[in-house]
Each structure stands twice: as C-alpha cells, then as structure tokens.
Amino acid sequence: MVILGLGTAAPPQRYAQRDCWDAVQQTSHFRGLTPRSRAILKKILTGQNGIVTRHLALDKLADAFDLDPDVLHARFVKQAPLLATQAAERALKDADTGADKIDGLIISTCTGYLCPGLTSYVAERLGLHPQVLALDLVGQGCGAAIPNLRTGEALLKSERCRRVLSICVEVCSAALFLDDDPGVLVSGCLFGDGAGAAVLAAQANGRRRVEWKASGSLLNPRDRDQLRFDQREGMLRNILTPRVPELAAKLVERVLDDVLSQAGVVRGDIKRWVLHPGGRDVLTAVRRKLGLSEEDVRLSAAMLAEFGNLSSPSVYFVLQAALSESATGGFWWMSSFGAGFSGHGALLDVE
Numbered sequence: 054m055v056i057l058g059l060g061t062a063a064p065p066q067r068y069a070q071r072d073c074w075d076a077v078q079q080t081s082h083f084r085g086l087t088p089r090s091r092a093i094l095k096k097i098l099t100g101q102n103g104i105v106t107r108h109l110a111l112d113k114l115a116d117a118f119d120l121d122p123d124v125l126h127a128r129f130v131k132q133a134p135l136l137a138t139q140a141a142e143r144a145l146k147d148a149d150t151g152a153d154k155i156d157g158l159i160i161s162t163c164t165g166y167l168c169p170g171l172t173s174y175v176a177e178r179l180g181l182h183p184q185v186l187a188l189d190l191v192g193q194g195c196g197a198a199i200p201n202l203r204t205g206e207a208l209l210k211s212e213r214c215r216r217v218l219s220i221c222v223e224v225c226s227a228a229l230f231l232d233d234d235p236g237v238l239v240s241g242c243l244f245g246d247g248a249g250a251a252v253l254a255a256q257a258n259g260r261r262r263v264e265w266k267a268s269g270s271l272l273n274p275r276d277r278d279q280l281r282f283d284q285r286e287g288m289l290r291n292i293l294t295p296r297v298p299e300l301a302a303k304l305v306e307r308v309l310d311d312v313l314s315q316a317g318v319v320r321g322d323i324k325r326w327v328l329h330p331g332g333r334d335v336l337t338a339v340r341r342k343l344g345l346s347e348e349d350v351r352l353s354a355a356m357l358a359e360f361g362n363l364s365s366p367s368v369y370f371v372l373q374a375a376l377s378e379s380a381t382g383g384f385w386w387m388s389s390f391g392a393g394f395s396g397h398g399a400l401l402d403v404e
Contacts, residue, residue, distance in 0.1 A: 054206045054265040055257045056401075057216075058148025059373045062139035063108035063247040063360060064132070070105060073242070074098035076114035082231045090233045097242040103333030103354065107245035107361035109226045110136075117226055122287035129165030129227035134174035136248035137222040140366070141179055148252035149260070150216060152179045155252075157214035159204050161190040161197035161221045161365050163282065163392070164228040164289065175220065186214060194280065195331060196391025197221055197365035198249065199399055203268050205253040215254065221365035222248035228282070228289040236293035243332055244291075245361035249369020262404035263376070266384075267316040269308050269398055276300055276394040298338035301331060304396025305388050306342050312398050324383040325403070326350060327371045329390060330357035339388075352378075365391070376403075 077083050077094060086094075110132040111117055137160060145152060158181060160171045167174070170189030186208065193200055198221045205217040225244035230237055257264070279294045305328075313319065326345060330336050330353040340350050347354075352374045356367065363370060368389050375385070388398040 054209050054253055054255060056263040056265065057150060057252040057254050057258055057260070058144045058146070059369060059376065060140045060143025060145070060147055060250045061247065061366065061370050061373055062136045062143065063245070064110040064136070066111055067106050067108050068114055070098045070107070070242070072114060077118065079115070080118040082118055082120065086231070087233050090238055093235055093238045094242065097239060103336070103357050104243065104361045105358045108247060110224055110246045111226055117229055120229065120231065120288065125227045125229070125288060126165065129224045130167065132224045132227070132246065133162060133165055133171055133222050134178060136224070136246065137171060137175045137220050137250070138178040140222070140248035140250035141175060141218055141220055144218070144250035144252050149258065150252050152181055154216045155179075155181055155185060155218045157186045157205065157208045157217035159188045159190060159201050159217065159219050161193060161201045162223060163192060163194050163197065163364065164223045164225055166191070171222065192392065193365070193395070194392030195329060195362070195364045195367065196389040196393070196395050196397050198368045199268060199387065199389050199397035200270060202251065202253070202265070202399065203270070206265060206268070209253060209255045217253040218250060219253055220248060220250045221369065223364040223366060225364060228291065230285070230288055230290040237290060240291035240293050243362045245363050247360060247363040247366045247370070249366035251369065261376070264402040266400045266402050267312050268400065269312040269315070271304055271308050271311070271396045273304065273394045280394055281392045297331070298334045300394055301335050301390045301396070302338040302342035304390055304394065305339050305398070308388065308396045308398040309343065309386060312400055316400050318384055318400060322384050323386045324381045325375055325385040326353075327368055327375060327385055327387040328353045329367045329388065330354060330371070331362055331390070333357070
C-alpha cells in the first residue's frame with residue numbers, strides 16, 4: 054500500500070491557552086470547582102506545558118462552557134462532517150485523484166455519535182459513488198489513525214477497493230466536561246479540534262512514494278480504565294490517569310520492536326519519527342523510552358504546540374509536516390496509542 058496524498062483541516066478559530074484561562078474564570082463551572090481544581094487549571098493553562106494554542110470550533114470561547122448535551126451534540130453534527138470533508142478534499146487534491154476514483158471510505162471518530170455515521174455525510178459532500186464501501190469506526194480514541202489505515206490496507210490487498218479514503222476527525226470541543234477530577238481538568242486543557250485524511254492505493258502514482266511496509270497493534274484491556282470516555286449527565290467525560298505517559302511509552306516500544314523484528318529492520322535504520330503527541334509528558338516519556346533526541350520529536354512537539362492534542366488526526370498532521378519539509382527518505386516510524394489501552398505502529402518507506 055502507498056499513501057498517495059494527505060490533507061488536514063482545523064477550525065479557523067485559534068485560541069491561546071492564556072485566553073482559555075481568562076475565559077474559564079468567568080464561568081459558573083469554575084466557581085463551582087474546589088481551590089485545588091482551580092489551581093490545576095491555572096497551572097496548565099498559564100504554564101509551560103507544551104501547548105501554546107488550540108484550534109476550536111467555537112465562535113467565542115464562552116461557548117465552550119455551555120455544557121448541555123444537546124449543544125455539544127449539535128456542535129459535533131455541524132463540525133465533524135465539515136472538518137472531515139475539508140481534510141478529504143485536500144488529500145484528494147494532494148493525490149491528484151478525483152472523488153470518482155474512491156471506492157472505499159473509512160472514517161474514525163470518538164468525540165460524537167451519528168447514525169447513519171459520518172461516512173454518509175462525507176460521501177454526500179464529496180460526491181462519492183453510491184456503491185462506495187463505507188465503514189464507520191468508533192471507540193478507538195487517540196490511536197485510531199493506524200487501525201484505520203490498516204483497514205484500508207486490508208481492503209486494497211483483498212482487491213475489493215482500488216482507492217481508499219482514510220479519515221480521522223475529532224471535535225474535542227463537543228466532548229468537554231468539567232469537574233474536580235484532575236484527569237478531567239487536564240483533558241479540558243489539552244485537546245483541540247481537527248481532521249486528517251489520506252488517499253490510499255496499491256500502487257504509487259509517480260509522485261513521492263510513501264509506502265506502507267509493515268504495521269502492528271497491541272491491546273491491553275487490563276489497563277482499559279486508565280484512558281477512556283465514560284458517560285455522565287448525558288455527556289462524554291474523559292478519563293485520563295497519571296499512568297498514561299508510562300503505559301503509552303511501554304506500548305509504543307513493544308509495537309516498535311515487534312514490527313521491526315518482523316520486517317528485518319533495526320532502530321538505527323529509522324530516519325524520521327512520526328509520533329502522536331498526546332501531551333508534553335507523554336511525548337517526553339516516549340522520547341526517553343525510545344532513546345530519541347529532541348530533534349527526533351521536533352515536529353510532534355510543534356504540532357502539539359499549535360494545535361494541542363488533536364486525538365486521532367494528530368499523526369496525519371505530523372506526517373504531513375514531515376513530508377512538507379522534504380525530509381530525508383528511508384524508513385520512517387509512525388505510532389499512536391489510545392483507548393483500549395492500545396498501541397499501534399507502522400513502518401513507512403519514504404522515497
């Protein structure tokens with residue numbers, strides 16, 4: 054499988070973390086928090102925590118604190134198809150591929166629910182053929198991009214599809230919750246809105262070749278409760294424990310070692326690292342576990358600084374940034390992790 058083209062999209066509204074701090078102080082939700090919780094929010098939003106700005110699908114920051122289930126759902130219904138379509142259109146343009154050539158569509162999300170799923174809305178907006186094979190994948194959290202791409206690979210190998218459009222989209226501002234749980238508070242300060250898309254095919258089209266060589270995943274249900282959503286008061290509530298950086302780093306390394314062993318490649322052969330930037334502490338833990346330099350994770354850190362944690366679309370943003378730099382070719386490693394607790398990785402051969 055090759056990645057013919059990439060596209061990303063984020064809301065035009067961009068808010069500094071300091072702006073978020075100023076806005077949250079004006080809300081009744083903030084006044085209902087304990088002094089310790091208020092201090093946590095202040096520390097994260099005004100300190101050096103790896104995130105400078107976030108793109109959020111809000112006309113004004115005060116809208117983020119209208120924590121009504123119907124309002125949050127309406128935001129997802131409006132913004133998720135829009136962002137997914139924008140990213141898809143840019144990926145199709147990058148691949149020099151018409152929408153009429155797409156016969157497989159896979160969309161992953163975890164920040165909202167629609168039935169029919171997002172594929173119905175995005176296929177309509179793109180003008181895809183009515184016979185397109187449309188798959189909606191839910192519940193994989195931040196790690197969803199690589200399972201999504203692996204599903205595309207399977208469709209191509211089966212020859213059921215010749216061109217697959219892979220999309221991850223998250224409207225994290227539609228899954229905001231505030232209470233005195235430290236993990237919930239941290240989550241509210243980390244996540245941004247966005248979408249990433251890739252056009253996949255069995256053969257290259259003469260442009261820069263990004264070949265999918267090997268991939269793998271590991272699932273550890275024992276640690277499921279360390280990172281997940283639950284439902285409370287009709288809304289999604291993110292569970293994020295202090296163990297996440299350690300767990301993520303361990304899974305990322307295990308998947309890396311497994312896939313490289315199967316592919317007959319050693320770590321020293323990896324020229325570029327495309328890592329999901331789950332947060333400053335997560336990125337630091339992964340970097341140390343893999344023995345990487347700050348330069349190795351520079352683009353992941355840059356995407357985190359500008360967009361925050363975009364959840365599942367994050368690795369599309371990092372990969373696109375690496376390709377736009379005309380980075381050194383050879384073997385690249387892409388990894389993500391998320392709910393499950395799960396870890397995923399893919400070995401790319403970039404021309």
